[in-house]
Amino acid sequence: MKSRIYIIGCGGTIAGRAGAADELLGYQAGEVSVAELIASVPALAEYASIAGEQYCNIDSSSMTEELLTGLSARIQAVADRDDVDGIVVTHGTDSMDETAYFLNLTVHTHKPIVIVGAMRPATAISADGPLNLLEAVRLAACPEAGDYGVLQLMNSSICAARYVEKTDTTHVHAFSDGQLGYVGFMQDGVPVFYQKPLRKHTYTSEWTCQAGKRLPAVWIIYCHIGMSEDLIEAALAAHVEGLVFCGFGHGNLPLYLKEGLEKALGQGVVVVRATRASGGIVSPVPQWPGVVGADNLSPQKARLLLQLILEKTHDPEAVQQYFQLY
């Protein structure tokens, strides 16, 4: 029997439409329906029996927390169905790293979940969407793919949700698996795996997500020469529960932030140091007591993890331990 793959459409460039085939940037994302996408790749039916739904049809830079939590809950409901073997999520690439990691942390299933997009709109000459979609379906139809947590697939390269990063603004080869390397590749339509992510995910994660779940306010502050300490004041005025700093190098923060940071910590705000460097680990250091290191998570992924951790604890040491596990 063919695998039964359920495709959930969220929009993005894979569903983008432009006025001309050579228009690669001036297009509207989230225009083509998931039904049209499925119909445009008849070969899907050779490898799986396909069903699907439109969850939203947006440019992923407009993804909201409400849509994100609703998507997680929806995918959980689909994954729990006996008549579904794997799930493909079509999604814009701009915030795909965040959605992939959030689903990795909140959907409990052994079934494969593959998030896929494209860099050229559906109307473009040499559009990359159709092949990406076909390969995503073939990957989701492979039961072993469920052992890796949520996977991201584009350009025949398979990334683990925890590590996936957008590393190019416009080119087809837009994603990398950070410093750790791809978990595998699609070779002539067949997944070939090389390594497994070790951090907790999907069926080993301790979080679930109901639709309508409210995530705590956590801001990211980007460090740069001449940055203003007023940003911390603004965050406190907005009653954040957490702050993630996109710090210099090893998550280094300007010393003149010390007073503001101590005030934030004194008010029970959980503070995390991440880095604006493109790779490497940020560890906790004695110079910043009570401040958590983001491990090797990007600031935006550290923020999502912190939002979930804050459900369980506000104790910096316990928060740090979570960052070592996920």
Ligand SMILES: NC(=O)CC[C@H](N)C(=O)O
């Ligand atoms: N290539 C893309 O998908 C980027 C298009 C769009 N900004 C989005 O993320 O939805």
